[in-house]
Amino acid sequence: MAKTPVLRIGSRGSPLALAQAEMVRARLAAAWPELAERHAIAVEVIRTTGDRITDRPLAEAGGKGLFTKEIEEALIAGRVDLAVHSMKDLPTVIPDGLVVPCLLQREDPRDALIGKVARVADLPRGAVIGTSSLRRKAQLLARRRDLVIRDFRGNVDTRLRKLEHGDVQATILALAGLRRLGLEQRAAAVLDAGEMLPAVAQGAIGIEIRAEDGRMRDFLKPLHHTATGFAVAAERGVLEVLDGSCRTPIAALASGRTFGRLRLDALVAKPDGSKVIRTAREGPETDAAEMGRDAGEELRRDAGPGFFG
Numbered sequence: 001m002a003k004t005p006v007l008r009i010g011s012r013g014s015p016l017a018l019a020q021a022e023m024v025r026a027r028l029a030a031a032w033p034e035l036a037e038r039h040a041i042a043v044e045v046i047r048t049t050g051d052r053i054t055d056r057p058l059a060e061a062g063g064k065g066l067f068t069k070e071i072e073e074a075l076i077a078g079r080v081d082l083a084v085h086s087m088k089d090l091p092t093v094i095p096d097g098l099v100v101p102c103l104l105q106r107e108d109p110r111d112a113l114i115g116k117v118a119r120v121a122d123l124p125r126g127a128v129i130g131t132s133s134l135r136r137k138a139q140l141l142a143r144r145r146d147l148v149i150r151d152f153r154g155n156v157d158t159r160l161r162k163l164e165h166g167d168v169q170a171t172i173l174a175l176a177g178l179r180r181l182g183l184e185q186r187a188a189a190v191l192d193a194g195e196m197l198p199a200v201a202q203g204a205i206g207i208e209i210r211a212e213d214g215r216m217r218d219f220l221k222p223l224h225h226t227a228t229g230f231a232v233a234a235e236r237g238v239l240e241v242l243d244g245s246c247r248t249p250i251a252a253l254a255s256g257r258t259f260g261r262l263r264l265d266a267l268v269a270k271p272d273g274s275k276v277i278r279t280a281r282e283g284p285e286t287d288a289a290e291m292g293r294d295a296g297e298e299l300r301r302d303a304g305p306g307f308f309g
Contacts, residue, residue, distance in 0.1 A: 005042035006035060007219070010071045010080035013045040014155045019180045020205050021084045023104065024223070031222040044080050046071045050089075065091045072098060075210060082216055083208040087201035087232055092240040094208070101217055102207040103232055105225035107176035109203035109253060111136065111196045112187035114163060115170030119189060120144060120196075123170060130159065130168035134271050138249035139196050140172075141273030156181055172196070176203035197251035197267055200235040204228055227256055230285040237292020238266045242300060247271075248308055252292070260285055266295045268303055277302050 007028070011021035021043045029036045050066030067089040074080045076097060087103065094100065117123055120143060130152030131137055137149045150168055152159055156177055163171050172191070178184045207223070209216040234254035242250055252266040262285045269276040279298045281291045 006040045007042070007082065007216075008080040009041060009043045010046050010074050010083040011043055012048055012067060012071070016156055016177050016181055017084070017086075018043065018045070020086065023180070023205065024082075024084050024207060027104070027223050028219060032219060035219070044074070046074055046080075072208065075208060078210075081209070081213070082220075085206050085208060087204040087206040087236075088199045090201070090206060090208075092236055097211050098208055099211045100206045100208045102220035102224040103228045104205045104207075104223060106228040106231065107179055107203040108190075109198045110175050110193060111172050111191045111198060111202075112175040112178055112184075113170060113172055113189045113191055114160070114186055115188055117170070117188060120191070123147065127169045128167075130162060130171040133172075133199070134247070135199055135249045135251050135269075136172050136196065138269035138271055138273045138276065139251070142269065142276045143195070143273075145273070156183065160186060174198075174202055193253050193265065197265060198253050200239045200250065200252045201232045204232050206232075227285070230262060230288040231255065234262055234264045234281075234288035234292040235266075237289040237294075238264075238296040238299070239292075241293050241296025242268060242308075252295075254288065254292070256285070262288055262291065264291055264295055266292075266299060268299045268307070270307070275307075 009021050009024060011017050025041045025043065028041060035041055048067050048070045068085055071083045072095055075083050076095065113120065120140065125146050126148060128148045128150055129140060130150050132151050132153050140147055140149065152171060156173060159171055159173065162168065175187065175190055178187060207220055231254040235252040238252045239250060249269040249271055252264065254262045254264045256262060262283065264281040267276055267278045277299055279295050281295050283291050
């Protein structure tokens, strides 16, 4: 007779989401002997609204939260004990009764160019680039007005197949996802943050639980990476002020320059790349969230009231 799992992880069913859930399972098993047996932790696949929508850009379907809503509902209902998310998919406001007390150590947050050239500048004139990200589109067009951007949905493998079939000449994907899937060799180049500022919290994995679940808090304490927590707090502070959705190109990256200090770079842009507004902050990591909100306020002021309409 099958044994009842000690913990149930809620996850999307994409190869990347499952790889991330397995990372969490492995780290919990390494930290706690009672979770080391294979049956002790089960992964429950939950199909989200974002997974079901494949015929139009996510910005037209409601933006952020499309990849987390059903998983959070299962968590609130007690069908799972923890949810594993790519933090870039998690809205700044999460449902009452839920918290994210744990972030794993962040993978490299930068984007990777996939194609036959090693630089965006080397793409042929009028090249077709596949991406569903308004952030990437805006930054590409800000540098190369001649590029043609084609909406590019699907998981990593699907996008790579479309590229191989010649649907587009290049695409841009998160380096973290490629690494977690063992596909880093497919990257022609890693884009410096000065050329392509990453999405807020890109490369970070967050674990969400019910706020009152003290048992889960104890299980997760050994997994939390403090420096990642500060960096993500700064970046999400920017997003919180700008009320970011998939309709507004927003990017931010916080990194440790010296011990105990953070450097934060952030931007907002018009979707067509016609205007890009940037700012930066540096300060103690303990002021991370406040630093992010302050940067967001500056970007909002500089953008003006009609920018986000």
